[in-house]
Amino acid sequence: MLEPQVTLDPAALNPVEEKLRVPLEDQLTSALRAATDEVTAEYAGEPVDAVTAMLLERTRAALHPDIAAGFEPNLDELRQVAEEIVRAA
DSSP states (O other): OOOOOOEEEESSSSSHHHTTTTHHHHHHHHHHHHHHHHHHHOOSSSSHHHHHHHHHHHHHHSSHHHHHOOOOOOOHHHHHHHHHHHHHO
């Protein structure tokens, strides 16, 4: 089972975001893991790019709209999760 982890770069955060970094990372990680579980369960042979897009869409859908709007994951790392879903199928 995949257990992706979201880690925010402290250097890229403003002071308020830095104070909220740990709970924000937890929330983002939880949303990404839920999306990973959903996409894995529903995977039906889609290409990696489509799986990557589904992961991003479902992760954002699980977040508060303000957080989702600012969520810009590393797409290379998200693609690695998608590749693992495809590979494990």
